[in-house]
Amino acid sequence: MRSRAIARGLRAVAAVVTATAATVMSACGTAGAAPVQDAGLSPDILAIMNKPAYQHAQWGLLEIDDTTGEVIHSLYPDQFFIPGSTAKLVSVSSTWHTLGGDHRFTTPVQALGTRSGPVLDGSLALVAQGDLTMGGRTKPDGTVDFTPIDHTYANDLPGATLTPENPLAGLNEIAGQVRAAGITEVHGDVAIDPRLFTSFSELDPSPTPLIINDNLIDLLTTPTTPGQPAELSWRPQVAPYQVESTVRTVAAGGTTDLVVTASPDGTRITVSGTIAADAQPTLRVSHIQDPNAFGRTALIEALARAGVTVTAPPTGPNPVGVLPPSYDGTDRVAAYVSPVYEQYARLILKVSHNLGANLGICLMAVAAGSHECEDGFGGITAFLRQAGIDPTKVQLLDGRGGNPVDRVTPDVENEILHYWQGTPEATRFREALPILGVDGSLAFACAGCPTCPGKGKVWAKPGTVAGFDAVNQRLAVGAETLGGYLAAGHGRLHTFYLAVNGASTQNIDTFFDLVNDLNRIAGLLQEQAEARH
The missing domain is CATH 3.40.710.10 (DD-peptidase/beta-lactamase superfamily)
Known part of the structure; x- marks a missing residue:
């Protein structure tokens, strides 16, 4: 033990x-x-x-x-x-060199079907582009926020904290753009297009083309008075995810020991254990098992907040069957534009962001015309050679x-x-x-x-x-x-x-x-x- x-x-x-x-x-x-x-x-x-x-x-x-x-x-x-x-000095340098420090990720939403006034008779497709944060850490000045101990380490290191930005900010902006484009009703579905790349087993954590809140649910437990249930707040709150806490507050100086368990699909989360009355609010995280289904529901909910109704049920699997072979001839009705890549590199290096570092391998594969993340290692080789560095030293x-x-x-x-x-x-x-x-x-x-x-x-x-x-x-x-x-x-x-x-x-x-x-x-x-x- x-x-x-x-x-x-x-x-x-x-x-x-x-x-x-x-x-x-x-x-x-x-x-x-x-x-x-x-x-x-x-x-x-x-x-x-x-x-x-x-x-x-x-x-x-x-x-x-x-x-x-x-x-x-x-x-x-x-x-x-x-x-x-320190391997990130190699991978981030290569990604930065491949994409350029001022590269921005533009994530479009395409209208599939026909328009009749404010009604779309068809579906919306968000075409994921490998944006690391989708606005969830972007500060008002356009820079990307971070804390010394990132929330991605909350289950393993003490002191992890959250940035104050809304993890759903990018989806909210997209929904507002759809409404501004004149659409108020979608007589069809919403789909996430995840075809940008396919990861491979050696990349852990495994990157996905759509990433919301680092594919995590944040669970923040705050002590109350000894003998009483602790308070729990969580984000992002998206159906069908449900969170329950059985954490009890114990006397000051007592043991803080929080355990997170989740159902196989990740949608039923329980936080159990104890937290000392004098402890700081303590963060834990639970992994989103299906980022595409999660993103689809989150976007449908964001559309509802913006005044756009969707006839399809908000929860359920991502309907990839509605995605066309090509978006030629379809209308772009929204697009989220990311901060520059230099800001993502800064995040990855400052907090040792593992998902972001692995994502860089996939982005280099895409830049080379491949959908297979494994092909991204050629971007490292190309960078080293262009820099006059012997690749066999890595x-x-x-x-x-x-x-x-x-x-x-x-x-x-x-x-x-x-x-x-x-x-x-x-x-x-x-x-x-x-x-x-x-x-x-x-x-x-x-x-x-x-x-x-x-x-x-x-x-x-x-x-x-x-x-x-x-x-x-x-x-x-x-x-x-x-x-x-x-x-x-x-x-x-x-x-x-x-x-x-x-x-x-x-x-x-x-x-x-x-x-x-x-x-x-x-x-x-x-x-x-x-x-x-």
Whole structure:
């Protein structure tokens, strides 16, 4: 039971790492002794690398002055390392290069049938285009919103929170456009056209052409008074989804333990367990099993709110049979236009958004004229070759960095980072990365430490692969990685990639010490880089 409980707690740690001030405080100091020899590294960095947790581990590091090309530090730069979510530097770079940072996704709604005044004798078809958020995170200024711990990790990491935007905003806008086009009655059905691409088994989570709220139902539990039922709010509220809570509030300081169960089709959801009276509102999520049926119902409900009635029942399977072979000769009556792709890349990199990273593989396949997501890996190969980078320095079978075959070298990550510096997108790409001690999955890196080397001066993507070691009853950290840019003073930047494979630690609390070891090393490297100039 203990191993299963720990394993559950680690499922999302493999992609995004955050910590509370309490867990980070113990990572502020250093201790140890062992294998890493002096590679021009300072004693404080060597002391971290030689801690007992890394006794059997392998470190890799490559730091390069991006202006001069001078190699500052180098440890096994050509050796493969398990990347964890730093693989997203490869997949997001490739998608960005393929689509362009200013690419927008236009999701049309086509009228199928004949019009007679305000009546459509036929059906509406929303033609899904792989828009990651469909307006569900778009702020009034057109940027995409995020929080340090994304709701997609709510079942696995403490502290996940929601952005305030309405997950159904895009569908509401589409419905308003249909009404503005003069349609008030649809004597037929509403269908989602999901034919843009077909995913494949290695992409987990699996992308879908239509994505609403990351294909999740958000479940927010708030404590009341001890002995009383807790309050539950949930979103997006779409038929036939129903949510029930049996959560009880327990005394302050008690156990908060929430469990989500769902029917096989995902439409009947129960939240059970306990929440302490002094706990913060606690978020959990449940997966939408059929995004197309969900999206169809959500659009029919949005149309009703906009004053458009549909004769077909609002719930039920997605009626793909009404979709035509082609939309030639049909009328476009609405279209939702997304923010630019740079904003989606920012979301993916800042919070380590796994679905978005995998979606990029499918979008590259579509850009190449294929409907099979597996063909999208050719987009990575093409990007690397165009950038003058040897593709054999990368092994990937997904976009997120969670597949057992995934490997990168410190050298290739530095080459990708250097590539962006020679493009007009240099600043946008760098600022899309988490910033040490400021935002994204590095927001809490400095919490609780008396000093924070590199705060606000390190832009980097972290990555983790971890699991339970049943032999030794401890955590095996297959990979802890960090790659990005260091501010080196006078407008100069250093690229760096730092990795350790094969560490181990006793529990979740000490695991965060390892996470922050890399954050601290990056901060020290930044201070030393700045001192050089």
